[in-house]
Amino acid sequence: MLAVVPAPVTVRVPSKVNLHLAVGDVRPDGYHELSTVFQALSLTDEVTVAVADEPGVEVHGEGADAVPTGASNLAWRAVQELARHVGRDADEPKVRIVIRKGIPVAGGMAGGSADAAATLVGLASLWRLDIGRDELAQVAGRLGSDVPFVLHGGTALGTGRGEQLVPVLARHTYHWVLAFDRRGLSTPKVYTELDRLRAEGDPPRIGEVEPLLAALASGDPRQLALLLGNDLQPAAVSLRPGLRRTLRAGVTAGALAGIVSGSGPTCAFLCEDGDAALRVAAELSGAGVCRTVRVAHGPVPGARVVGDDTPRSAPPEAHA
Numbered sequence: 001m002l003a004v005v006p007a008p009v010t011v012r013v014p015s016k017v018n019l020h021l022a023v024g025d026v027r028p029d030g031y032h033e034l035s036t037v038f039q040a041l042s043l044t045d046e047v048t049v050a051v052a053d054e055p056g057v058e059v060h061g062e063g064a065d066a067v068p069t070g071a072s073n074l075a076w077r078a079v080q081e082l083a084r085h086v087g088r089d090a091d092e093p094k095v096r097i098v099i100r101k102g103i104p105v106a107g108g109m110a111g112g113s114a115d116a117a118a119t120l121v122g123l124a125s126l127w128r129l130d131i132g133r134d135e136l137a138q139v140a141g142r143l144g145s146d147v148p149f150v151l152h153g154g155t156a157l158g159t160g161r162g163e164q165l166v167p168v169l170a171r172h173t174y175h176w177v178l179a180f181d182r183r184g185l186s187t188p189k190v191y192t193e194l195d196r197l198r199a200e201g202d203p204p205r206i207g208e209v210e211p212l213l214a215a216l217a218s219g220d221p222r223q224l225a226l227l228l229g230n231d232l233q234p235a236a237v238s239l240r241p242g243l244r245r246t247l248r249a250g251v252t253a254g255a256l257a258g259i260v261s262g263s264g265p266t267c268a269f270l271c272e273d274g275d276a277a278l279r280v281a282a283e284l285s286g287a288g289v290c291r292t293v294r295v296a297h298g299p300v301p302g303a304r305v306v307g308d309d310t311p312r313s314a315p316p317e318a319h320a
């Protein structure tokens with residue numbers, strides 16, 4: 001009798017911006033203690049997983065040339081990690097992964113993490129695993145600090161190295177303009193640069209997270225704009241001084257505020273509403289300060305199978 005080959009599964013997965021990124025001390029394991037508020041954005045990647053005799057990874061779209069297709073691709077690492085977790089053969093998983101990138105590579109928007117999260121969700125469906133979101137989140141945390149959040153989506157407070165999440169109440173859809181830089185920045189290098197700046201002097205640190213949580217609960221983008229903050233921004237700007245000009249240009253173009261997204265170099269500009277975002281994007285495109293401009297909104301859901309509108313289990317209690 002012929003075995004039935006399951007149909008390929010496609011998963012859409014969001015990018016993220018850190019609305020608040022407070023970086024604490026470096027820990028003995030080399031990671032920094034974080035207090036961060038993530039928001040999932042509508043700028044997405046799509047990942048298709050399929051059973052195949054020729055296993056491997058294909059990458060298309062935004063920045064595809066800079067993405068490894070071998071064992072170091074985070075999506076492939078997700079295949080191996082999940083296979084090990086459920087007792088399948090992790091050396092020879094008969095899986096082909098096709099990634100269509102919309103998220104900039106090494107852009108501070110969790111693109112690689114997104115592909116790993118999407119792969120976990122896709123494989124859970126392809127392999128018909130009896131595995132809940134919490135268990136998938138544990139596997140996600142082993143793949144990278146940002147992977148649990150892009151699996152989860154929405155708006156969430158992250159602690160530890162960023163992988164311990166509590167959902168945050170966000171009452172509004174926020175509109176963003178994203179300025180992609182010509183080249184990426186390496187996340188470990190940006191953390192190391194922050195350590196260096198802190199050893200030399202005392203770069204300003206962002207404040208407590210509570211006022212930002214209150215602004216999110218109120219839903220007023222003007223209030224939120226005043227409270228956006230990122231401790232990694234001085235380090236990203238130190239490594240890429242041109243970002244100062246990009247940040248100024250977005251505000252001159254009419255954004256309420258601009259920040260470096262995570263470890264950068266993408267700059268994220270919060271706008272009053274969707275129309276304002278389109279105007280800011282048009283003006284910023286002509287300013288010559290970045291490679292590409294995109295508009296996006298958030299919060300949006302985490303990684304989910306395309307065409308699957310079944311409601312999720314109730315999220316854990318909201319924070320604010």
Ligand SMILES: C[C@@](CO)(OP(=O)(O)O)[C@H](O)COP(=O)(O)OP(=O)(O)OC[C@H]1O[C@@H](n2ccc(N)nc2=O)[C@H](O)[C@@H]1O
Pocket residue numbers: 018021030031032033034036107108109110111113143144145146147160161162187188191261262263264
């Ligand atoms: C900065 C942030 C902000 O959300 O994201 P990006 O902006 O790069 O997307 C994250 O902290 C990045 O998370 P992620 O990209 O998953 O990093 P990981 O693979 O876990 O770690 C890569 C490296 O970053 C540094 N790292 C990461 C997280 C953390 N809390 N402290 C760290 O010092 C370590 O040097 C680590 O070896």
Ligand SMILES: Nc1ncnc2c1ncn2[C@@H]1O[C@H](COP(=O)(O)OP(=O)(O)O)[C@@H](O)[C@H]1O
Pocket residue numbers: 066067068072073074075099104105106107108109110111112113115116184185187263264
């Ligand atoms: N699926 C993937 N997509 C993007 N980058 C990947 C992927 N797998 C591995 N990488 C590597 O991870 C590095 C960080 O990429 P990315 O996750 O996009 O950036 P960031 O950590 O700034 O959000 C890249 O330089 C790339 O070499």
